[in-house]
Amino acid sequence: MPELPEVEAARRGIHDQLRGRTIVGIELLRPGLVQSEAGLTIDLLQDQSIDDTSRHGKYMVWHTEPMALVVHMKMTGQFVARGDGIPGFVSGHPVPAYDTELPHKSTHLILDFEGEARLYFTDIRHFGRIWLVPHDDLADHMARLRLGPDLLSDAFTLEALRDRLRRRSIGRIKPILLDQTTVAGLGNIYVDEVLWYAKIHPSRTAESLTDAEIDRIYEGIVETMKIAVPEGGAKINRSKALTDLGQFPFIHAREGFPCQHCGATITKTKVNNRGTYLCLDCQPERGRLSS
């Protein structure tokens, strides 16, 4: 689940509340969570601290004295911090049944910090990973991911987006935007939001897009991030109906509800096997919209 806004919320929470605190306890409950080609182990964090954090797309990096930790929450990762000395935070995939009790059976890592603060990593589907990387290898490690410009960075410009979309041809715009080598940070929810904002059908090919339409996609990404990042993400809880229509997300998981642009009914379909929500009135298949 977590896309850029959720990962950024986790990063800010860790950065603001736990950075610089000594790690006094480590419980790795699912060993497969952690991987290292260099033979590093999570135990090296004992008596160390997270000195700085960074992020590129959905990858978060913790910088510590012995190594860098590259964290990916994948679909169901969640970070929760609690403690007497901190406000605490919850970010990532909502885990309704376990919101109050921690740890639980999907908790895979617990870090204890000095001053009675704890950081829990939860991941129902076990896709999340933490790579332990020597400092000297971090640049290469990140380069191998071939990530496009981060959506919140200065490198993400209209020109950069145009350039990257113009390199694509027959592919559909939705999977192209989901491809992290195009731009880094969008996932299934936010791509639906962006294409709805831009009034573009997700199956349109990249080569069919006009300059004006690419401009609208860029604007849609900027505006969507502007809303989602301060909120800490979409926090969709699929076990509860989404009824607060004026609130984000406006299109994703809103099947059967009225489109906030035109009032037509939002429909659900599949694009490259991913659940996709759209308004067929606003997002016509052939792009006949002239405005």
Next chain:
DNA sequence: AACTACTCCTGGAGGC
């Protein structure tokens, strides 16, 4: 090179 299908997992919802 570029695009698509499959795969790693668990759990919740809905049908019967």
Next chain:
DNA sequence: TGCCTCCAGGAGTAGT
């Protein structure tokens, strides 16, 4: 209640 099927917000890999 129980069993079954489908679905889920990511992304690497293999196949075309």
